Amino acid sequence: MKFSNRNAFLITILCALLLVVGCYATAFGAEFEEKVVVYSTHGETMLEMVADAFEKETGVRVDFINLKGQLADRVRAEKANPQADVMYGAPSSVYQELKGEGLFAPCKPEWAGRINPLFKDSEDYWFGTIQTPVLMFYNTEILSRDKAPKDWSDLAKPEYKDLLVFRNALSSSARATYTALLQQYQRKGELDKGWEFLKGMDANTKRYYGSGSLLFQAIGRKEAAISFSVLNDVVDNRVKNKMPLETVDAASGSPVITDCIALIKGAKHPAAGKAFLEFAGSAKVQAMLAKKFNRMPTLPEALKDCPAWMSEVKFKAMDVDWGALSSVQSAWMQKWDSEIKDSSKDGK
Incomplete structure (x- = not known):
């Protein structure tokens, strides 16, 4: 059977995409669900950028809700039946409080070992992605x-x-x-x-x-x-x-303040949620948010691609x-x- 150059190109792209998704899935030992639900305090423009980049890289759709000051109360109210997979944004003090209430599941992304201990939970329940x-x-x-x-x-x-x-x-x-x-x-x-x-x-x-x-x-x-x-x-x-x-x-x-991210206990899309943690805290995304939204990264390697004022x-x-x-x-x-x-x- 003969393949045209166009078919060969499409097959190459498909294989590359499958390889990317496979790397994420292999890292967590599971296949992805079709979507991930994210509750956040971050602005919608910033969330859209992260969501679009994540979907482009993994094929997983991101449904996000910007809850600002009501985020913690919403997660508490849904403890018996969580409607979100990931909590993204809000300071570490809020995460420590919710961890004590049993609302998070432990999950250690690859980049967690390279951030200052001040920016993460010692038991891997939450991790800082932005220092503020x-x-x-x-x-x-x-x-x-x-x-x-x-x-x-x-x-x-x-x-x-x-x-x-x-x-x-x-x-x-x-x-x-x-x-x-x-x-x-x-x-x-x-x-x-x-x-x-x-x-x-x-x-x-x-x-x-x-x-x-x-x-x-x-x-x-x-x-x-x-x-x-x-x-x-x-x-x-x-x-x-x-x-x-x-x-x-x-x-x-x-x-x-350290703005953090965590996997919600009882998440309906745990594999996709873990992959979102891995992606959202990566040096690539931290540097992207630094350049586009002036958010200071927690990962040292991200600083080299950040605006000068963050060092000045x-x-x-x-x-x-x-x-x-x-x-x-x-x-x-x-x-x-x-x-x-x-x-x-x-x-x-």
């Missing part, structure tokens, strides 16, 4: 560098009255930051002073936002001067939106025990939401 520093920043057209805060404790000083705007507790980075700041006081046996600091900061806060874009718009319109955010969002708004923003290298350090911006990392925070974060944030937030405005 949270820094204070300010509008340089409102404040000069000498007038800007030098450390987090400065945010409670009277001179910053109505100059602050922040995210509310629906933001996972805000939750992590508020509780990381409290932990600094707790370690010195001064948790009550930590709550007083947050009350002082609240008294200076003009408004809390449920949206990061609205927060940056307020800073850009000079409705306030100071806030905190993940570093990549500050860089995005400074470069793309031409905002006059400057970051603060806080004297006591800045929280560094200097900041001191705050000493945070994220494992210890996972057991108190929910209670602390409930207290923050009911007793601290807007307490200076409603007479609490």
